[in-house]
Amino acid sequence: MKERLAIYPFSEEAMTLLRHQDKIEGYDITCAIIPKGWKSHFDEEQPIKCLCSEDNFYLENLINNIDAVLLCKFKQLNDMSFYERIISAVQSNSKQIIYTPELESLVGRIDADNRVCLKPPESPSITNNDELFNIDVPVIMVLGVGENCDKLDTQLSIYDYFNKKGYKPKLISSNIISQIMGMSAFPDCIDNHKYTFLQQVKIINTFVKNIELKEKPELIIIGVPGGIMKYSKAVPNGYGYVPFLISNAIAPDVAVLSLYCGDYQEEKIKEIKSMCYYRMGVMANYFHISNKTCNYDIETKQLNYYPVDKPYLIENLIRPQENIPAFNVLDDRSREKAFEAIMKELQANIAVV
């Protein structure tokens, strides 16, 4: 019998978990808690039954109907007191809590037996030898121009596609939360400044090689955290450091680049492709166009993201650009077309697939 899981706070970012909840091992999402004033309608084809407002969750004591809470930390949430109430409820009702490391300081007071931290795996030890291992199974790399452009959804959709086709894919995801779905995350060396660049490259390469040897997948999908380039001088986006690091560690056979929603002309795509190639040595040939657009707010000095609706996206932005080839994970036609092309490319290139 699966445990009943609540997600807090629930928003569009957490929608990916709901769409792929069949992969969550040992849990059923039975409650998606929407904080006050947050979006409560989602443009999904099927109505979402587990949605519940924060007020109702407490009023109706719904904590009694769940076994665990998955605490999500979204980038924009800086006021940590926001989590206080749910953590207290979890604590006083002795429920389990699953969380990401940045929430450790808040969750620490909960009994250790009831806490599961989705920590990144430890870095494998490396040899002094500079040489990198060859990865002997095909690798699909999913990169993004920045944050919030549906990279995780794209990775999981590719995973599903190859899985359904009878292959055994392995996903090393850009998002730590995907560990709840049995996916791997990148080792902790990525944010650890005690390592040199060379060591970080070597660790990631070794980490992927170990997975290849231990788990024997037929295909490795790598979701690359962060964006491949700075957004502007004001928003450096990590200067594309992590993608640069990962693309040095692993040479992909196919690369998919996720772009923000927009009307990309041929010239622009050419420019993006050559930037990807000359900066990271990665030839991006498939483009996921997210339903989210991104712009910079001079006043708050932050990037703002907002989505367009599916019919608009498909009709105005995906259909005219399918030949790029561009696709969106929510659009069956372009998605299948792109994934089929990826599969054919891999089959033509590599005998193993």
Added chain:
Amino acid sequence: MPFMPFQTRPGFYYVYDMNKNSVYKTDKQRYDSLCDIKNESNEDTRVLSEFQEKGLLLDSSIERIEHPASQLLEYQMKRCISTVTFQMSQNCNLRCSYCPYSDNGIYDNRARSDKNIKWDTVQKGIDFLIANSVDSDNLHVSFYGGEPLIVKELVVRAMRYTVEQISGKNITFGMTTNATLLDHKFAEAVKDFNISIMVSLDGPKEIHDKNRSYADGRGSFDTLRENIMNIKEHFPELYKKITYNTVIYPGTSYHSIFEFFRNNQDIFDYSKVSFNELSQNYTDMKISYDESYYSERNYELLKAYLLLLGKINNKAAPELKGEIERIYSYKQIFTPQKSTGPIAHPSGTCVPGLKKLFIDVNGNFYPCERIDENSALMNIGSLEKGFDIEKVREVLNVGTVSEEACRNCWAFHCCNMCPISSDNGKDKHYSKSYKLSKCNNVKAIALEKLKDYTMLREFKFDFNEESIML
């Protein structure tokens, strides 16, 4: 021709290239030649060709004027609103000599009435903000008038209601007030909300009282001062969030206003004052300031430059904060670019209603609180009907009415013409002739900024904001 030759100091010659939003250094001979071409006083285009062969000073590449936000406008308006400003009342307890609500014959955009906003309107307005801001992390609710404190209890109720309805977002409040009703009880009620209060204060008692008086002619300075003193003493955290808006009326001594703030730092903190001239919008009256005003203002500006260049002690920084912030903004304006795309829009306009949605006492929507409430063009929706997206699109695309002129205008990327400055308050659509009548002034301001920016660059100023303490 989208370029502009200019000089910063004797012997320093430059040309600004609109297409690339870039400044190039040049010499006197080339400068003269470019000036002649610009003034159409010389047919010799060899110098221009020389630049153009290098891909510089090319003809405008703009084919169509359209604001980049136009395409996805309705999505943005549905999800990214971040601020609402309520007109809490059309009434005011003062009769300031230049206030649009005072029926003084200067501005025709507003009329004073006894009408106050109803709670139902405020509540719907906050609900509208919440429903249309799912992708905004920072929400701001602001109170404006007339005088908002005429309906104090509604202001407090609105703040309470907002925080009750939202969690996990950064909520701030703002209010513009004449401070005469800013009493102890109100301060007590709002002290725990994240509220900033902008007080209208025109300077020393004799100047303030002349312009800002009660209906019976009494000045309001003493009450204002008393209220601020009280807040300083009893609510120090709230006091820190009080700023001042100082309107300088033509003919007033700028010097004595400055001196006043300098000498009263203990209560009216200089770094929190923003000095403003009377608005040139929605008036047929020619508002002009005399030479002494500009020389005093330029003196302050000069001090800001010297400070930034490290020529004077940065102890003077707080009082020059406004000027310094303005100078830093030049960097954003003059960020070089590879080229200007075929579809573009002059700078200067924000998306109407997105960042400063103004809701009047009747629940009508306007782009911001500086509008003419009688302007049919500026009414972009209502609480009852929501946004009129086509209207928002029209107001946003202020450049289309002067498309031909804008496409070839050298000041395209440093234009500050916004919907309000382009609206005459009378026509249903933008008037081309009215808008173009303001261009010379806009270009003159742009040229001044360009010169100042370039001169600071000459002195190797790097516009690195962190390098100076404000």
